[in-house]
Structures are given as C-alpha cells and as structure tokens.
Amino acid sequence: MFLYAVNILHCCSEKNVKDKCQVFKSFGWTQPDIMKLIRLNPMCFTSSEARIKERLGCLMNQMGYKPNYLAMHPILFMCSMEKRLLPRHRVLQILKEKGLLREDYLLTSAICLSESVFLKRFVLPFEEVHQVYAQLTGSTVESFNKVVKS
Template sequence: MFFYNWPRNFYYYPGLKEAVDFVKKMGFNPLRSQFVAAVNIMLFMQKAEWEKKFDVYKRWGWSEEEIFTAFRKHPWFMITSEKKIMAVMDIFVNKMGWEPSAIAEQPILFSVSLEKRIIPRASVLQYLLIKGLLKNKPLAARAFTQCEKSFLQKFVNCYAEAPHIMKLYNEKLDLSENRN
C-alpha cells in the first residue's frame, strides 16, 4: 500500500528507514493503514515542527504518553496547524468544559472542520446543556464526526425547540460560509 500510494518516497527520502523504525517502535502494526500514515507524517514533518506541536499539546496538559497514544489512534492529528490546535482545545476545554485528556482520547476531532462542524455543533450542544435538555455532557467525538443528518436527528429535530436550535445551528454555519 505504501509503495503503491507513494512510490517516490522510496528513492527521494533517505530517512525512510528511520521513519519506519520509529513508527514500529511506537507500536504501529505495519499491516495497517495507520502505519503508512504515520510513516508519511514522520517523513514530511520536520523535527522542529513535530517538537513545536508536541509542546502545544503539552501546554494543554497532555502527557507524552497521551500524545503518542493519540498519534497511534489517528496520526493525522499531528499535521494540524498550531492555530487550529489552540482553537479546538479552547472550544472543548474552555467553552465545553471537557478535560484535555478526554480530547487526547479522540484525536480525530482535530481533523474535522472547525467552522463547519465544531463551532456550529458545539453551539447546539451548549444550548441543549444550558436548557437542561441533555442529561450528560457529550464527551464523545461522535457528535462532531457523524454525518449532518444523524447529528440533526439526535441533537436538533427531536426537541420541541427544534426550530430555534436549527436557527442557531444555521447561523453558525452561515458565519463559516461568510469567512470562506
């Protein structure tokens, strides 16, 4: 799979062996697609950039083990820009009240659109919590990764205030459309 998708990596990148060895030491299974993703990320990311992002996550309270575990779950989270990391963590920790370690367990959250998914959906969930319509804080990435139809069914259309909630959701989506 690696050779098929990125054949030039075999002759352009002398650090391929080191990247493969590092990823194997981290516990990736070479037969899984996550292994290929991790190797590519290690090849293309400068060491200084890796360390900077590592430090950003540590500033949010993640341990080294949490960062490595998140990388094993979803390697692509390490290519997220520092600006987006800060924005995602701010929303989930400061606005939603999640623990940083809960986000470390769900690194896929860094791969979804901040403007088109996280902000509108977080607004809906916050509204539902404030109104006492949700019994527990949703600590799962599912509300942010599921398709729009499923999200609307589970968190908007099933409530009597659905028109108001939908208006809130659409306002946040419209804001994201106007930014682009």
C-alpha cells in the first residue's frame, strides 16, 4: 500500500488531495477517518471528486453507513456501484425484509464473493430476488445458470 500512496502523492497535487479531503469532510468525515481510509487503501483517492461525492451519497445517505465503518472497509469504494454494490445490497435487503436469511449478512462480505458464489448463495435459492437482481445487473434470469456453471 505504501507504493500506491507514493504513486498517488506523485500524481496528485496537494490541492487535489485537499479538495478530495474536503469532499469527505462535507459528508461528516473526520480527519482520522480519512487517514484510516487512505492507510488501508490509498487507491480510494484516485477517483474524481464527483465520483467520491456520488459514492458517499449512496453509501451514507441511501444505505445508511457511517464514516468510521466506511473508513474500515475501503472495498466499498473500489467496486462498481451499478454492477456490484447496488444489486447485491438490494438482494440482501429484500432477503432480510422477508426473513429469508438465517444471519445478518454484511454487504462487505457479499461483495467479496465471486459472481457465481453470490448467485448460488443469495439469488438462485430465492425466486423473490431473481427478477430484481436480473434487472439491476442488466442480465436475465436464464443467464444466472450460465454464470454458475462456468
């Protein structure tokens, strides 16, 4: 991670880094939270300010995550919102609401799973989420079995 941090400092101006820190602070992040995120994964600072704002807005305002949790889980900044985070969050949310999960499964754990494992564990066994997941990922229910078999 040290080499990534050095690379970011080399590529980004001090003003650029400060501006990105201000974006985080505008969402209620403290300096220690920002530093923790950078220490765990400096690549989070390679995104544009607009992308950081969009990501924070979704993670904090729509999904309800707090800065200290997000700082400890930088993977949430590295995955695609449209292809991975939002579809998997919605599936877990539906399964929790319907009482179909035996345990409280964390989004951070779900996004680390491969597509085929996620489908086997959380989508295929529950018809309630087939259409939702297909629609959010831009795929079809029929394509799920192809992913699982490959």
